Amino acid sequence: MTDTEKPLNFIQKIIEEDIASGKTTQVQTRFPPEPNGYLHIGHAKSICLNFGLAKKYGGQCNLRFDDTNPEKEDVEYVESIKNDVKWLGFEWADQVKFSSSYFDQLYDWAVYLIKEGKAYVCDLTQEETREYRGNLTEAGKNSPFRERSVEENLDLFERMRDGEFEDGARSLRVKIDMAHGNMQMRDPIIYRIKNIEHHQTGDKWHIYPSYDYAHGQGDAIEGVTHSVCTLEFAEHQPLYNWFIDNLPVPSKPRQYEFSRLNVNYLVTSKRKLKQLVDENVVNGWDDPRMPTISGMRRRGYTAQSIRNFIESTGVTRVDGVVDMSQLEFSVREDLNENSPRAMCILRPLKVTLWNVPEENSTEYLVAPNHPQREDMGTRTLIFDREIYIDKEDFQEEGNKKFKRLVIGKRVRLRNAYVIEADEAIKDSNGEIIEVKARIIEGTLGNNPEDGIKPKGVIHWVSAIQNVDCEVRLYDRLFNDIAPDAGGKDYMESLNPDSLEVLTGCKGEVSLQSPRTDIPYQFEREGYYFLDADSDYDQDLENQRLVFNRTIGLRDTWDK
RNA sequence: UGGGACGUCGCCAAGUGGUAAGGCUCUGGGUUUUGAUCUCAGCAUUCGUAGGUUCGAACCCUACCGUCCCAGCCA
Numbered sequence: 001m002t003d004t005e006k007p008l009n010f011i012q013k014i015i016e017e018d019i020a021s022g023k024t025t026q027v028q029t030r031f032p033p034e035p036n037g038y039l040h041i042g043h044a045k046s047i048c049l050n051f052g053l054a055k056k057y058g059g060q061c062n063l064r065f066d067d068t069n070p071e072k073e074d075v076e077y078v079e080s081i082k083n084d085v086k087w088l089g090f091e092w093a094d095q096v097k098f099s100s101s102y103f104d105q106l107y108d109w110a111v112y113l114i115k116e117g118k119a120y121v122c123d124l125t126q127e128e129t130r131e132y133r134g135n136l137t138e139a140g141k142n143s144p145f146r147e148r149s150v151e152e153n154l155d156l157f158e159r160m161r162d163g164e165f166e167d168g169a170r171s172l173r174v175k176i177d178m179a180h181g182n183m184q185m186r187d188p189i190i191y192r193i194k195n196i197e198h199h200q201t202g203d204k205w206h207i208y209p210s211y212d213y214a215h216g217q218g219d220a221i222e223g224v225t226h227s228v229c230t231l232e233f234a235e236h237q238p239l240y241n242w243f244i245d246n247l248p249v250p251s252k253p254r255q256y257e258f259s260r261l262n263v264n265y266l267v268t269s270k271r272k273l274k275q276l277v278d279e280n281v282v283n284g285w286d287d288p289r290m291p292t293i294s295g296m297r298r299r300g301y302t303a304q305s306i307r308n309f310i311e312s313t314g315v316t317r318v319d320g321v322v323d324m325s326q327l328e329f330s331v332r333e334d335l336n337e338n339s340p341r342a343m344c345i346l347r348p349l350k351v352t353l354w355n356v357p358e359e360n361s362t363e364y365l366v367a368p369n370h371p372q373r374e375d376m377g378t379r380t381l382i383f384d385r386e387i388y389i390d391k392e393d394f395q396e397e398g399n400k401k402f403k404r405l406v407i408g409k410r411v412r413l414r415n416a417y418v419i420e421a422d423e424a425i426k427d428s429n430g431e432i433i434e435v436k437a438r439i440i441e442g443t444l445g446n447n448p449e450d451g452i453k454p455k456g457v458i459h460w461v462s463a464i465q466n467v468d469c470e471v472r473l474y475d476r477l478f479n480d481i482a483p484d485a486g487g488k489d490y491m492e493s494l495n496p497d498s499l500e501v502l503t504g505c506k507g508e509v510s511l512q513s514p515r516t517d518i519p520y521q522f523e524r525e526g527y528y529f530l531d532a533d534s535d536y537d538q539d540l541e542n543q544r545l546v547f548n549r550t551i552g553l554r555d556t557w558d559k
Numbered sequence: 560u561g562g563g564a565c566g567u568c569g570c571c572a573a574g575u576g577g578u579a580a581g582g583c584u585c586u587g588g589g590u591u592u593u594g595a596u597c598u599c600a601g602c603a604u605u606c607g608u609a610g611g612u613u614c615g616a617a618c619c620c621u622a623c624c625g626u627c628c629c630a631g632c633c634a
Contacts, residue, residue: 007573007580034634069633126632135630137561171632181562183630192632211634235563235629257564259627264570312582314572316565319627323570326583336596343593372596403594412592445592457592523593557594 009315011049011256015057015226027059028225030097031085032066032215035077035199037270038285039084039293041306041327045261048310050228051090062222063092067100068214070198078199080285084293089303099214100200102221106209107161109217109247110172110191114153118246119190120146121156122173129171132178133186139179140186146175160193163206167193172207176242184239188212216240220249227253230260231317261313262321264481266291267490281494282477288531288548289477289498299474300519300529300550305334321482331551335519335527340369340376343414343459344507344522344547346471348388350463351405353419355438361385362464365444367415379510383416386463388506393458394435396424403456410440410454414523418443418454459523467507469545471528473500511545519550526552 008016018024029050033043054061063085067073082096113119122145124132134140148156157172159165172191180186190213195206219227227240234257244252267273268291276282276290285292288299296306309330313322363383369376389405398406405411410420423436440448447453480493507522514520514536519529528547535544 005581032634036634066634072633122632124632129632130630133630135561138630139561140630168632173632183562186630189632194632208632210632215634231564232628233634237563259565312571316572318565318572320571323583326571329583332595341593371591371593401594414592416592418592447592454592456594459593521593521595524595525593526595553593553595555594 010317011053011226011228011258011315012056014256015053018225019057024225026223026225027054027057028062028223029054029059029228030062030064030219030222030224031092032064032099032218032229033081034066034069034072035074035081036069036072037077037274039081040268040270040273041263041266041291041293041296042261042268043084044088044293044306045310045313046228046230047085047088047090048307049258049315051085051092053226053228054093059225060093061090062097062224064097064099064218064222065200066211066215066218067098067198067200068209068211069194070196070208071194073199075199080294084297087297087303088293089307097218097222098200099209099218100198102214102218103201103205103209105221106214106217109249110157110209110213111154112247113174114157114172115150116246117150117175119153119172119174120148121153121160121170122146122187122189123170126168129189133183134178136183142178143173143187146187157191160191160207161205163195165193167195169193174213174242176239182235182238184212184235185242188239212236212239213243216243216253216255217247217249219253220244220247220251223251224253225251227255229255229257231257231319232260233257257317258315259317259319261310262319263291263324263327264321265324265476265478265483267478267483269484272484272490275491276477281491288472289474298529298532299548300335300527301331302334302338302518305331308334324476328551332527332554335521335550337373339519339521339527340379340515341367341371341523342379342508342511342520343381343461344469344471344505344511344520344525344528345388345390345459345461346502346505346522346525347391348461348463348504348506349391349394349432349435351387351389351394351419351421351435351437351460353385353387353439354422354436356385358385362462365416379508381415382462382465382509384462384464387413387460388463388466389413389435389458389460391432394421394424394432396432404458405435405437406455410448410452412443412454412457414457414459416444416460418448457524459525461506461508463506465509467509467511467545469505469507469511469547471502471505471547471549472531473502473549474498475500505547507545512540514545520547521553522547524553526550 031050051061122143171189173187176185178186191207286294286298365381393404417439419437421437424432425434478493479495483490514530519527527550531546531548533546
């Protein structure tokens with residue numbers, strides 16, 4: 001374990017202190033998403049933190065759906081969230097949990113609070129409630145229903161439960177302090193009437209508990225020791241503790257807040273991501289340009305690289321914005337080490353090697369799947385008299401910086417021969433459509449005998465035998481470094497060129513039955529992952545291969 | 560004169576009274592059949608600002624400045 005040298009983050013320190021003092025014997029955490037959307041990179045941090053803490057300290061982490069508001073929720077999201085958490089590499093303790101499975105207990109505890117004189121049914125409308133609450137600088141005033149008798153409250157609350165009232169007609173509030181400096185403590189509402197079905201409990205309930213009321217109690221029921229959430233819940237902590245202190249809960253969880261993950265050039269807000277999907281700016285939640293877990297997965301980001309990235313950003317209470325380059329580094333780092341190499345020509349330019357005999361020109365060459373890892377084996381390359389190179393790798397007249405193919409100059413074909421260009425053939429528009437070149441004999445694995453070394457190395461593919469494919473190049477979705485900062489309209493900084501589709505790309509034959517578990521490195525180009533739109537199990541004639549560019553190679557050319 | 564939190568290199572981030580870790584980015588050198596990887600080197604006399612305490616302060620005290628969060632019957 002390399003993390004022995006790594007400094008502990010503040011939550012780990014707290015846990016270690018709790019273990020040392022005996023306050024905690026078994027660490028229990030939870031990841032509590034509301035099933036109302038897809039998970040994104042921000043959730044990944046919470047997942048890595050909560051599951052990571054449990055793992056590090058030999059405890060367990062629950063996956064709990066905080067489904068207290070049926071209006072916005074759906075089972076579709078429950079399934080996608082389970083899938084994303086698993087894909088990220090984490091396992092939750094026993095069954096998936098639902099806040100909704102605690103509704104009976106929560107109801108009983110609400111009755112308990114009423115009997116204790118600590119909760120009351122309030123008939124104020126939503127608007128009146130807001131007026132009575134006061135504002136940031138002025139104290140609120142007590143609801144006229146605050147002093148109802150226990151009996152009346154009990155009766156009303158039971159009738160609320162039984163569906164006797166309209167949505168919003170009444171609410172159950174907890175009696176704390178309408179003048180409290182913390183707005184959360186001004187008699188917060190803990191039950192609201194919603195005559196609506198719930199995706200887990202059906203039509204059983206007409207009232208639903210609020211987040212504040214359900215969350216801490218859910219933690220207590222599950223024996224959560226350290227309830228870790230993001231900073232915006234910090235002002236809810238006194239309320240969280242109030243419930244724990246005033247209810248006969250089975251355990252005493254504690255809440256700790258950390259700052260959420262922000263990455264520049266990205267937008268992570270369910271509402272905003274949803275808008276991108278709804279307005280067809282992207283092709284669904286799993287569009288490879290989306291910062292969703294499913295989008296990143298489809299793009300080719302590995303779970304390991306996402307975990308590494310999260311780990312690299314740390315856990316603090318400081319509001320910050322992480323550089324996109326830090327994410328990209330983690331992706332490249334993992335992919336460089338683990339991706340098999342292949343050659344694929346994105347913008348084909350035919351090169352005829354005229355000194356290769358026309359008859360039986362096909363030659364089989366062997367290339368390693370990874371330059372630094374022998375354990376990854378080798379693959380067979382097909383070399384022919386006619387090959388394709390990338391248009392960008394040829395210039396009639398080069399310059400000192402251009403280390404590629406130039407008329408009269410030499411270049412090494414990756415894993416093959418050194419060639420020298422003789423002539424560029426153009427069409428009527430003056431566009432180069434073919435290059436005549438020749439191989440330098442004896443250069444397979446050796447430098448030319450005449451001592452004239454090639455300037456560079458370029459990739460290539462047989463023009464006779466190759467695999468046709470489509471390649472989708474992705475760029476950032478937004479051109480603005482902080483698309484939605486300060487209330488800016490993120491839709492205005494959309495990058496019109498975030499997707500470029502290339503067809504007629506030519507890949508080497510090893511791509512015939514491509515790997516689906518990890519991106520390839522198309523040498524000298526970047527990392528490319530097979531997209532779900534591909535159709536390659538059919539006959540070769542009709543197969544369709546689509547590759548997403550996960551990320552380009554680091555490029556220090558021109559510097 | 561609402562309440563709360565936070566301010567260490569361009570970006571993350573250690574450090575909690577003994578004289579500024581690390582990663583990313585960036586810059587320059589080397590290796591290289593990927594302009595990749597790898598590798599070597601450089602990059603904060605200074606810790607939001609100003610005072611104070613101390614032999615000694617990023618760490619303690621005071622004041623100020625700045626940023627973020629809270630007025631959903633959302634989470």
